[in-house]
Amino acid sequence: MSNYQNNKAxxxxxxxxxxxxxxxxxHRLMTCCAPGTxxxxxxxxxxxxxxxxEGLNIAASTLSHHLKALHQARLIHMERNGKNVExxxxxxxxxxxxxxxxxx
Amino acid sequence: MSNYQNNKAxxxxxxxxxxxxxxxxxHRLMTCCAPGTxxxxxxxxxxxxxxxxEGLNIAASTLSHHLKALHQARLIHMERNGKNVExxxxxxxxxxxxxxxxxx
DNA sequence: ACTACACTTCGAAACATGTCGAATTATCAA
DNA sequence: TTGATAATTCGACATGTTTCGAAGTGTAGT
Numbered sequence: 572m573s574n575y576q577n578n579k580a581x582x583x584x585x586x587x588x589x590x591x592x593x594x595x596x597x598h599r600l601m602t603c604c605a606p607g608t609x610x611x612x613x614x615x616x617x618x619x620x621x622x623x624x625e626g627l628n629i630a631a632s633t634l635s636h637h638l639k640a641l642h643q644a645r646l647i648h649m650e651r652n653g654k655n656v657e658x659x660x661x662x663x664x665x666x667x668x669x670x671x672x673x674x675x
Numbered sequence: 676m677s678n679y680q681n682n683k684a685x686x687x688x689x690x691x692x693x694x695x696x697x698x699x700x701x702h703r704l705m706t707c708c709a710p711g712t713x714x715x716x717x718x719x720x721x722x723x724x725x726x727x728x729e730g731l732n733i734a735a736s737t738l739s740h741h742l743k744a745l746h747q748a749r750l751i752h753m754e755r756n757g758k759n760v761e762x763x764x765x766x767x768x769x770x771x772x773x774x775x776x777x778x779x
Numbered sequence: 780a781c782t783a784c785a786c787t788t789c790g791a792a793a794c795a796t797g798t799c800g801a802a803t804t805a806t807c808a809a
Numbered sequence: 810t811t812g813a814t815a816a817t818t819c820g821a822c823a824t825g826t827t828t829c830g831a832a833g834t835g836t837a838g839t
Contacts, residue, residue: 582693590690590695653807655806656816696827734830
């Protein structure tokens with residue numbers, strides 16, 4: 572985290588994860604593999620926006636706003652597929668964040 | 676991150692790290708060992724409040740406010756020692772955060 | 780007791796965030 | 810082309826954050 576840009580980018584990731592609703596959304600995308608197995612699949616499981624929001628009891632506009640925030644922080648990817656927009660997490664970002672807290 | 680309390684506590688940690696100034700402060704405390712060596716010392720290096728704020732160009736009251744936020748999020752420890760207040764990071768919290776992003 | 784130093788609390792100002800409903804855009808199917 | 814479904818943008822409001830200087834608290838030395 573030596574340079575300023577990196578610090579700013581990291582702070583923006585943490586800001587995106589600082590809201591309980593967004594943290595749930597990210598966690599749903601993050602735990603892409605079967606429980607107990609190591610996540611090393613090349614193809615991440617994708618969720619569409621409305622699927623992700625299930626059980627959260629927030630308006631669709633709020634959900635969209637939160638996912639945009641996660642996307643702008645470069646934590647998740649989003650891609651339109653027909654009527655839906657699919658969201659997923661690339662393993663790279665998990666590795667980056669994991670090693671940040673694990674560094675010497 | 677299955678239960679609600681854990682989610683809330685994690686979100687509060689990320690909120691504390693979401694401010695660039697606080698992230699710098701935390702990082703200074705976190706990188707307690709010599710560069711390139713694994714941090715496995717039992718005794719964390721401690722900094723007093725004013726030392727931590729060096730070069731950040733923020734008012735003492737702002738610095739105090741930020742450290743309080745890190746402390747309330749359970750990211751850092753604080754203890755008065757004479758005129759100074761010493762701050763440090765316990766390795767446990769780094770491990771917790773590292774494994775969160777590394778989980779299956 | 781007085782002073783100096785380190786830090787915290789308070790009050791205020793500017794700014795950012797979370798949330799909603801309504802309106803808008805995008806896509807597909809009939 | 811019309812309608813249905815999925816998602817986003819907009820405007821508004823309440824609430825929270827960042828920051829400062831001023832004032833207050835705690836500790837050590839004179």
